[in-house]
Amino acid sequence: MQSKDPTYNLKVVVRETGVKPDTLRAWERRYGLPNPQRTPGGHRLYSQHDIEMIKWLIDRQEEGLRINRAVDLWRSLEESGQDPLDAMSSAVQVAQPGSLEILSGATLDEMRERWIAACMEFDERSAENILAQAFASYPQETVVLELLRKGVSEIGKRWFTNKNTIQQEHFASALAMRRLNALLAAAPAPTRKQKILIGCPSGENHEFSPLLVALLLRYRGWPVIYLGINVPISQLDRTITSSRPDLVIFTAQQLQTAANLYEVARFLAAENLALAYGGLVFNQNPQLRARIPGYFLGESIDQVVQSVESIFSRPVELPVVEPISNAYQEALAEYRDKQPSVEVYLWERFQGNGMKANHLEIANQFLRHDIEAGLILGDLNLLNSEMNWVQNLLLHHDIPAALLPHYMTLYQQALEQTMDERGRIIIDWFNELTKEAI
Numbered sequence: 001m002q003s004k005d006p007t008y009n010l011k012v013v014v015r016e017t018g019v020k021p022d023t024l025r026a027w028e029r030r031y032g033l034p035n036p037q038r039t040p041g042g043h044r045l046y047s048q049h050d051i052e053m054i055k056w057l058i059d060r061q062e063e064g065l066r067i068n069r070a071v072d073l074w075r076s077l078e079e080s081g082q083d084p085l086d087a088m089s090s091a092v093q094v095a096q097p098g099s100l101e102i103l104s105g106a107t108l109d110e111m112r113e114r115w116i117a118a119c120m121e122f123d124e125r126s127a128e129n130i131l132a133q134a135f136a137s138y139p140q141e142t143v144v145l146e147l148l149r150k151g152v153s154e155i156g157k158r159w160f161t162n163k164n165t166i167q168q169e170h171f172a173s174a175l176a177m178r179r180l181n182a183l184l185a186a187a188p189a190p191t192r193k194q195k196i197l198i199g200c201p202s203g204e205n206h207e208f209s210p211l212l213v214a215l216l217l218r219y220r221g222w223p224v225i226y227l228g229i230n231v232p233i234s235q236l237d238r239t240i241t242s243s244r245p246d247l248v249i250f251t252a253q254q255l256q257t258a259a260n261l262y263e264v265a266r267f268l269a270a271e272n273l274a275l276a277y278g279g280l281v282f283n284q285n286p287q288l289r290a291r292i293p294g295y296f297l298g299e300s301i302d303q304v305v306q307s308v309e310s311i312f313s314r315p316v317e318l319p320v321v322e323p324i325s326n327a328y329q330e331a332l333a334e335y336r337d338k339q340p341s342v343e344v345y346l347w348e349r350f351q352g353n354g355m356k357a358n359h360l361e362i363a364n365q366f367l368r369h370d371i372e373a374g375l376i377l378g379d380l381n382l383l384n385s386e387m388n389w390v391q392n393l394l395l396h397h398d399i400p401a402a403l404l405p406h407y408m409t410l411y412q413q414a415l416e417q418t419m420d421e422r423g424r425i426i427i428d429w430f431n432e433l434t435k436e437a438i
Contacts, residue, residue, distance in 0.1 A: 002052050002085065006037040006045035013046045017054045024054070031071040033057070052085055060136075073136030079182040082128060108138060108146045116151050119172035120164060127175055140183060141219055144212065148176045149301060152208055173208060180211045184218060184226070191221035194312055197245035199227030201260035206253045209279065213249060213297075213304050220305055233263055240271060247311060249297070251279040255382065258288060259373035265293045274318065276311060278304065291377045293321045324378040327425060332375040334422035339368060345414035350407075363407055371426065380429040408434055 010021055027033055034053055036044040053074070060070035077084040106114075111134045118127035134143045152173060159169040198214045200207070207229045214226045225243050231250075240248075248268055252258045258281050265275045275294030282289055283299045295318070297307045343364055350360055374380040412430050419427060 002047070002049040004047045004049045006047050008046045008048075008051065010044050010046070013051055013054065016051050017058065019054055019058065027057075027067065027071075031068065033071055033074065049085075056085060069136045073132055076132040076135040077128075079179075079186070082125075082132075106137075108134065108142065112147045112151050112154075115147060116154060116172070119151075119155065119175065120168055122168070122171055124175065127172075131175075131179060141216070144180070144183070144215065145301070148179065149208075149212060152176050177207060177211065180208070180215055184211070184215050187215065187218040188221075190218070190223035192223065194246040195223045195225065195243065196308070197225050197227065197239070197243060197248045199231040199250055200229045201250055201252055201257050201264050202230055202232050203260055204252050204254070204257035205229050206251075209253070209301065210249070210251045212301060213251070213278075216301070216305055217308060222308070233260070233267055236264065236267060237271075240268075240273065245273070247274055247276060247308070249276045249308075251277065252282075253280045255281055255285070255288075256369040256373040258282070258292070259376040262292055262377055269293055269318075274311065274315075276308065285382060287379075288377070288382055290319070291321060291379065291382075293318055322378070324376070328375055328378045330422040331425045332372065334419055335371060335375060335426055338418045338423065341418040342411070342414040345417060346407075346410055349410055359403070360407075363404075367411065374429075375426070380425065383429075384433070 008016075010024070013019075013024065014021055024034070028035065034046060034050040036046045036050060039045060056074070057067065057070045060073060061067060074084045111130055115127055115130045115134075118124075118130060131143070131147070134147050138146075155164065155169050155172045158164045159166060196217055198210050198217075200210055210229075211226065214224045218224050225245065227239065248264075250261050250264055252261045258279070261277060265277075268275045275292075276297050277292060277294050278297035278299075282292075282296065289296050295307065295311055297304045346360060346364065370383050371380070374383045412427075412434050415423065415427050415430055
């Protein structure tokens with residue numbers, strides 16, 4: 001590590017680096033690099049670290065980067081927790097299999113594939129170097145959308161099709177989230193007046209999308225208050241009172257959290273506040289949008305900014321949502337009341353039938369959450385497209401596929417044995433579901 005003690009005057013730095021004094025002063029004024037200290041008389045004093053930084057910037061220029069991009073690369077490496085002097089010296093060594101060469105001239109598609117490969121190998125250093133060079137070569141928003149967003153999405157698809165592990169997916173997501181948080185913290189100050197509150201409903205733990213939305217809106221000048229994941233509705237009242245937002249944006253990726261989003265929408269309507277929303281589950285199941293009293297932001301993250309612009313510039317009436325019928329409300333109360341009896345019925349009949357206790361607990365949890373979500377939203381048919389997704393999730397938890405039909409049949413029997421006429425909606429829907437599966 002080079003010393004950061006201010007020791008050398010400008011004359012020494014010019015002799016050591018070959019950079020003219022006017023150029024050094026221009027870099028300092030425009031980019032804040034280097035940032036020498038001053039003597040009481042106002043003369044600049046540079047450290048050895050400053051001298052090495054200047055040499056580093058010159059090297060990047062010789063490799064083809066403009067000075068502003070070289071400065072961006074330096075700062076990107078620092079934001080990722082690395083010393084650029086160490087990071088780039090290791091990056092240019094190609095002898096080791098995991099090391100990374102300078103990606104001069106590489107397209108974003110090529111960088112994205114290399115970033116994914118580094119994440120699959122849990123190679124944090126290479127993954128961060130790729131990101132740093134991407135941000136130095138392309139506009140920040142382009143890198144975020146074309147490399148991070150598509151990279152995280154591709155890794156998620158590979159996990160869902162059993163092509164990589166959940167640990168690899170979590171590793172890549174953590175790196176991407178760390179970068180988005182750093183970019184959000186460094187985003188320019190807001191220039192617009194309308195304040196936007198962004199988060200996820202209770203139970204929703206997928207954070208990449210809402211954080212990306214927060215970043216894109218900050219880039220467009222909106223003041224954004226980012227609440228994060230798993231926001232309980234019980235604490236939303238206090239947050240709204242203190243922040244006074246003009247718009248609330250929540251995202252949901254699963255049916256059960258879409259049901260929680262419905263509760264958020266009802267709460268905000270009572271507070272005379274508009275909700276805008278989006279998420280994977282609304283793309284997979286478009287009819288679900290008719291159950292949420294709010295503005296749908298679109299099927300792609302690229303549509304979000306335009307949708308928000310429209311909400312503020314050309315506001316339209318919020319969709320009218322039919323109230324949940326009394327039959328569904330009674331069925332929900334009955335299901336919640338009889339759920340312990342349903343699970344006891346299943347426990348007794350699955351003992352010795354090949355399904356492990358933890359498998360049964362996981363299956364019960366997924367199905368319980370989805371049935372409750374369908375009842376809260378007033379339409380159990382919303383679950384029909386969800387069942388394939390649930391089945392894949394169960395397979396990811398190592399529940400043997402051969403046991404699932406038997407489990408569904410026993411669940412149907414449990415409902416018929418334990419529930420009264422208030423639960424007839426659930427029983428009839430489940431009967432149709434199992435018929436189609438046979």
